[in-house]
Amino acid sequence: MNAEFFAFSILSVFAIGGAVFFLNSVRVMHMAISLAFTFFSLAGIYFLLQAEFLAVVQVLIYAGGISILMIFGIMLTKPEEGSPGRSFQYHQWISLATIISFFVIIMVIIYQSPIFTPAEKVSSPSVQQIGSILFKQYAIPFELASILLLVALIGAIVLARKEQK
Incomplete structure (x- = not known):
């Protein structure tokens, strides 16, 4: 276990967490902030994959442009008065169990496959x-x-x- 794996694990948890917060948020402003958080986490993963151009484009276009565009759209529209709270219902428990089992199955498949061989150097455009x-x-x-x-x-x-x- 090296630092790159640790950084990837942290960034992927942040990206997934931001996406889950986006889906479960009631207020649109919280959705925009969690979406920007997810975009920044994805940019960090691109940096770890040595795709610096994609990481910078991710930050400039998605985290910068689209998030700010959403915030301006929120500011220009009239907010709803008192949104009702949601309770955690049984179908959400079923969804959570399905997601966890899918995650376990994917991790077992990944760790049993022989894909962890050294790859040859691929030249990427500057x-x-x-x-x-x-x-x-x-x-x-x-x-x-x-x-x-x-x-x-x-x-x-x-x-x-x-x-x-």
């Missing part, structure tokens, strides 16, 4: 190569995606303003 491909070959789709996100943000603001009047 950030400069990815950037030049992105801005030379895929410049138009990149700009169309940014315009689409801007139109969605403006549409959300317009719809929120109409409801206030």
Whole structure:
């Protein structure tokens, strides 16, 4: 058991915990915060996998952009007055037991399979190569995606303003 395995275990528990908090939260603001927490945990896992570009993109686009967009959407909409509390019902116990048994089965399969052999070194493209491909070959789709996100943000603001009047 080395430090990398320990860091992966901690980050994966945080990612799964954030996702579970997201699914069980009642307030939308708590959902947005737990989703951002999950995104940061996934970025940490990408760093452990030596995919630094994906980790930075994860933080910039998902944890930064989408989480902030959700928070702005929450701030522009009218919050619900007093949401009812939920109790832990029997079907949630059945779901919990199913998830735990699925986790145990997956862990047994992983530890019994011979996948823990040393892999050969794979060359990955550098950030400069990815950037030049992105801005030379895929410049138009990149700009169309940014315009689409801007139109969605403006549409959300317009719809929120109409409801206030």
